[in-house]
Amino acid sequence: MNEIDLALFLLRAWIGVVMLAHGIKHLRGRDKTTNWLESIGYRNASLQWFAMSATEVGVGVLLIVGLLTSLAAAGTAAIMVVAYLTVHRKVGFWVTARPDEGWEYVATLLIAVLAIGLLGPGGWSLDDTIGIAANLDGWVGLAIVAGGELSGLGQVAMFFKPTAP
Numbered sequence: 001m002n003e004i005d006l007a008l009f010l011l012r013a014w015i016g017v018v019m020l021a022h023g024i025k026h027l028r029g030r031d032k033t034t035n036w037l038e039s040i041g042y043r044n045a046s047l048q049w050f051a052m053s054a055t056e057v058g059v060g061v062l063l064i065v066g067l068l069t070s071l072a073a074a075g076t077a078a079i080m081v082v083a084y085l086t087v088h089r090k091v092g093f094w095v096t097a098r099p100d101e102g103w104e105y106v107a108t109l110l111i112a113v114l115a116i117g118l119l120g121p122g123g124w125s126l127d128d129t130i131g132i133a134a135n136l137d138g139w140v141g142l143a144i145v146a147g148g149e150l151s152g153l154g155q156v157a158m159f160f161k162p163t164a165p
Contacts, residue, residue, distance in 0.1 A: 023057035056079060063076070065126050070116075113145055120138070
């Protein structure tokens, strides 16, 4: 057993479980999530609900099995950038800040998927099994995840229009 492969599997799979759980929660609470997205300033809240939920479920499954890992990490990075900019940034660092949550949680997940993009999925992944892991890690993986961050910025710029206080 390779300890690095085990560590990457644990990191990748746990982030995948977290993302999948969030996606399932949002799918089950369509009306509640859509209303919340609209209340914080999203245009086309139904479209945002679908994009967010589908991305969270999709990247969750892909991270768990280690398939197209750098792309799944990029999708996770996009979600974290959006969450940071639209909800968590203004609250401060601590996730325990109330009534809203600070940005420590989303930043931790973002840094974790940057590391996954750089290191790759590890040997316990479908990417490794089908022979594409080495093509999508290192600087290429990091660039793919950075592209996810940019797509998150674009999504916020296009769809997030909060009303002035």
